[in-house]
Amino acid sequence: MLSATESKLLIVDDLPENLLALEALIKGEGREVFKAQSADEALALLLEHEFALAILDVQMPGMNGFELAELMRGTEKTKHIPIVFVSAAGRELNYAFKGYESGAVDFLQKPLDMHAVKSKVNVFVDLYRQRKVMMRQVEALERSRQEQETLLAELRATQEELQRSLRMRDDFMSMVSHEVRTPLNGLILDTQLRKMQLERANAEAFTLDKLSAMFARDERQLQSLIRLIEDMLDVSRIRTGKLSIRPKRFDLSRLVQQVVESFSHQLVTAEYSMSVSAETPIVGVWDEFRIEQVLANLLTNALRYGEKKPIEVRAYPVEEGGRIDVRDRGIGISPENQQRIFQQFERGVGTEAVAGLGLGLYISEQIVKAHGGRIEVQSTPGEGSLFSVVLPLGTGDAAPA
CATH class of the missing domain: 1.10.287 (Helix Hairpins)
Structure with missing residues (x-):
């Protein structure tokens, strides 16, 4: 696994013959050697590639090896690259000490000892490869951790959904x-x-x-x-997606009048008064039985929660088609509950004693959506509620949805 990790090596020297000689010493399987004859060329390569080791000649025209090392240590991309200095200058110049001050990990004197060079390069290449393998393992562990966290979150969500x-x-x-x-x-x-x-x-x-x-x-x-x-x-x-819609052409206003009339006995029994305004014909293509079901659900809710106050029913044409309004003056619905009441088995807060499964509004919304329409509610606690159904006029006279 270590040998499969390719390593890039950088050698910098102003003399081509030195570069060729050093390349011959350090090249090998799984290694790619890059050569630069100046600090500027070296910087361009350092910004483009990731190197396992940089071998720098100290004495070069322009920017010398020490200055190049300082630039490398000051750059995020290159500051962790090991640097080995090479110099033919005598020991009396104290270059080795200066090289270590510049961040070098080793200092080699010319003429180079072939075995020492190969041994040192092997060490740094192996360290680089081990670091890359460890980084891949850490990344794999991190991915595994993230996947486990995601799976755990999904399991928790599933558990909460199951409990719900x-x-x-x-x-x-x-x-x-x-x-x-x-x-x-x-x-x-x-x-x-x-x-x-x-x-x-x-x-x-x-x-x-x-x-x-x-x-x-x-x-x-x-x-x-x-x-x-x-x-x-x-x-x-x-x-199961099998709610059938059997559309036919009829007058929505007439249907509203008939449904309100069918509630007359319940109104008397519950001591309610109900006014209806549905004089203007609204002819469209809908499922008459299903629309009657929606209106009956809205009227039933108005009787349940209207606190025996007057109920108003209106049917009138709008730009989108036909609209039915059912207004009561009862307990009302808080803003946070106005979306919740359209869910299955949900009823208004504080209405547990009222009869019903909490399915009426859920079924009504699905029926209205199947007609391409919408059902809305406007309500203020203590002041009552206004439920509105808007239906497009529709076309044709058959076709289940």
Whole structure:
């Protein structure tokens, strides 16, 4: 692995014959020797390549070897390159001491000892290769650490998502059992009362008026059960991309009037008043059943959270197509909860006692999006909410989405 690491060596001398002689001594497998006859040439090579060792002649015209070494030590890219000085000057000039002061790791006297030169170059080349191998190992360890951290973060996110899903499942099962139990308890109680009256042969308990009231109660309880089942089925269809949209041409304003009229009994029972403004025809291509479902969900929420204050419903044309507004004057929704309420199994904070699975707005938003439209909410806590549905007019008269 060490021998596979290529090493670059730099030799600097103003005499070509010295360069050739030194190159012959130090070249070898896995080594590339670069030659420079001046400090300027050497600097250009130092900026372009990464060297394992630089061998500098001290005495050169222009910038000498000591000055070149000082420049190398002052540059980030070259300051860690080992420097070996070579000089033919006598020892009395104290060049060796000056060379070590300039940052050299060794000093060689000419004429050069071939074995000493080869041995020293081998040492520095091996050190360079070992350092490169260690750097690669450190980089590999760092990459591995980062990958492990990323994997750990993903595992934590998955664990949190799993825990959230488990909480949602438990909450959902709790809500479903509560919501299903309510109409079932009503049906069971009515059945037991009727059975008791029959056992007593009490014919007065089964007059036409009382039977009509019984059937009306039964129908309301069954409709509640059917709606719960349909909501859960719709969530499943949305998740699997199988929510069907069967568009046809109809008047949106007329549909709004019909849906509001169908809520008349609930309005009387809940002691609400509701005004509707939908005189201008808005003819477009939508799934009538699904749009009715959206409007029914919005009206149901207005009745649940409107605190018995007047409810306003409007349908009117806009540049984008048709728009439906449902405004209540009830408890309102805080800004931080206005996006949350469109998620599955979510209801307004502080409304846990209110009936419902928290699916209505989620399903409604998916239906509106399937029509290419949007649903928006504007609300202030304590002042009520305005839900708006905007639908493009659409084209054609069929094609499931």
